[in-house]
Amino acid sequence: MAAHDGAGSRHTFPAAAGAAGALTRRTFLRAAGAVGAGLAGSSLLAACGDDGGGSSSSGGGGPATIRFAFWGSDDRVRRFQEAVELFHTEHKNIRVEPEFGAIDAIETKTTVAMAGGNLPDVFWIVGPLLPQLGRDGHLVDLSTLMGNGIDGDFEESLLLSGQVDGVQYALPHGLQSIGLFANQRVLDEVGVEVRKYPEAYTWDEYADICRQIREAMGDQFYGTDEPTYAGAPHFFRAWARQRGENLYSDDGDLGFTEDTLRSWLEYWQELRDSGAAVPPQLALEQNPFFEGAPMIRGLSAFHMRNSNQLLELQGLTEDELTLMPCPGNGGDGVSAIGIDPNILGISADSANQEAAVEFVNFLLNDPKRAEIVGTTIGAPATQAMREHILPTLSEPEAEFIEYIDFEATAPIDPIPPAPDTAGAFQDGVTLAMEELAYGRTSIDDTVAKVFGDLRQTLTG
Amino acid sequence: MATRTASRRAVAWIAGQGWKHLLLLAFGFAMLYPLVWMFTQSFTPNDAVMGRAGEGGFTLDNYLDGWSALGVSFGRFMANSFLVAALSIVGNLVSCTLAAYAFARLEFRLRGPMFALMLATIMLPFHVTVVPQYIVFHQLGLIDTYVPLILPKFLAVESFFVFLMVQFIRGLPRTLDDAAALDGCGQLRTFWSVILPLCLPAIGVTAVFTFIWTWNDFFTPLLYLTSPDKYTAALGLSTFQDATGLTNYGALFAMSVVTLIPVFAVFLVAQKALTRGIATTGLK
DSSP: OOHHOOOOTTHHHHHHHHTTTTOHHHHHHHHHHHHHHHHHHHHHHHHOOOOOOOOSSSSGGGOHHHHHEEEHHHHHHHHHHHHHHHHHHEEEEEEEEEEEHHHHHHHHHHHHHHHHOOOOSSEEOOOHHHHHHHTTTOOOGGGGGGTTTTTOOOOHHHHHGGGGEEOOOOOOBOOEEEEEHHHHHHHHHTTTTOTTTOOOHHHHHHEEEEEEHHHHHHHTTBSBBTTTTTTHHHHHHHHTTTTTOOOOOTSBBOOOHHHHHHHHHHHHHHHHTOOOOOOOOTTSSSSGGGGGGGTTTSSBBBEEEEEEGGGHHHTTTTTOEEEEOOOOOOOGGGGGGGGEEEEEETTTTTHHHHHHHHHHHHHHHHHHHHHHHBBTTTBOSHHHHHHHHGGOHHHHHHHHHHHHHHHSSSSOOOOOOOOOTTTHHHHHHHHHHHHHHTSSOOHHHEEEEEIIIIIHHOOO | OHHHHHHHHHHIIIIIIHHHHHHHHHHHHHHHHHHHHHHHHSSSSSGGGOOOOOOOOOOSHHHHHHTTTSOHHHHHHHHHHHHHHHHHHHHHHHHHHHHHHHHOOOTTHHHHHHHHHHHHHHSSSSHHHHHHHHHHHTTOOTTTTSHHHHHHHHHTTTTHHHHHHHHHTSSSSSHHHHHHHTOOOOOOHHHIIIIHHHTTHHHHHHHHHHHHHHHOOOOHHHOOOOSSGOOOHHHHHHTTTTTTTTTOHHHHHHHHHHHHHHHHHHHHHHHHHHHHHHHHTTTT
């Protein structure tokens, strides 16, 4: 394949040689030489940009160099750079070269590097890429290394997230789940009680509370935003799991019934119609999360999103925020809880797998690295690490850790892994829900679309 | 009395020619507004950016934070971008002018089909070649160097510029070539002493656009550069807005402004050069 492509890129040369046909051979050679010299110069310059030690092999007994790719913006980048420095002081024989960027950029990069056989030694895996990475042999099977290089006591339910066809290709390194954020000031004003694990609102109670808030706070204020068109599919997954169903089935098909989807859409239709939920026109004026979340913009009491965002959200508002379980996930519904860990893996092409394993073990189990990184990518995946960092954390972070610790240790039903095509399917569903929220389609049409076209996208 | 005639004159001006000016002014403002907004936001404290509730005012913190926010100084990213852009310009100018001269002036077998083939590569979606190209550079051990960003420019793969120059050279009178031939010039001498000086406007356009395109290119550096100290400015900027965490808008806007400065400067300078090029060559 490579030789083939090499020939392809040489295609430009016959053209150049043809151009020279009318020139004398000697002048052409001189010109070609000049171009060649220019090229040599540029590769020299490229080499200068290399601050030494850039080679990824560990030749000559020098330190083993491994590449580590992760995503995040500046704050997280600084934390992980600090963690890597710490690792260097403890492991003089290993050099870690961090690579970073925004998550969508990293996803693109991983896809191309996967095709080109040049994956980083250790890297965070964008969820939808895991099945392909695993099945095509790009990842090291970590099960033999568990307890044998990689320590840590992982809950069975969490390990599942890194498995493809039963093989442990990836390990959880940061836990996150869905949660219900609330503005405590509004709850106090309206007189709504807070429910924490092991209890939670039921969905009916939640709808009542949202309507109550709407009545008490007036026309310009709503109870909740909607997870439907905002692209937070795991709230619907909770809805399905509370009915003994799931988002996906074990064989990669839809895991829920038409009735379940219809009841979900009717639930939100009712909340929209009664003014309990923020109208989509208003919610979608901005990206409906972080600074654009209706709760932060002073439009609603609740915000339905990822539980690990409590610290960031709290930083965006003067009002005190609190984190509650997703409706229906308390009491008898605890087994319906779902956790979606961030996962990492080791490239099967890595020339320094031992060093990579040591670094992964550091990322997962080093108490000091856990302190440095905090909850920026979710909670540490082992209870030992969570307990270790708890006293060092700010109040919102501690609230989140306690929240997710309950979920991680709860007896939850296994979650079938998302198929490779889940990303495209979810994008389609989010769009369909937006159409519905704007009133451009009916519930029946939306259900038909999900079970028609979109199911095709999923199952291929 | 005087004010009344003045206002009457203003009304007359608006009714006659003035409304066009006013319309253009309004349109210009609409186009500039996002830039102006970004510029002012870049001097606003981070917790008041994007209409957030925090205390307003004027600050330079965004620039100071953004410059060193990623562990590698943003100046390093800018220097890298300059290096890549400069070498890309050299590459494109050397290779595209030569290729264009051949297509426009030389007679050789299969010239027509080859020209068509080259044009076809303009139509070829970029994504088709990404993976094979990546594999080639990986096999050559050139990932995480600037070679994959620059080498293609020396091979005249930017067929848009080749096409641009071919069209330009075709517009030059053949009699100039003939005169040069009578004076004893070979092809290279004709190219260097006759065609190239007349091509200055096209060369200017190529240089400016190569600069802007490589400066703004995000995808190629993203794929081929892995160590942060080799990142270009575009890559550095994108790191400020990750969807899984808070975006550091203040730093993002500040560094966007910084990144725009070279592009703006190049445009200012190049504008003059382009017009001068056209005027002195006595074309059109």
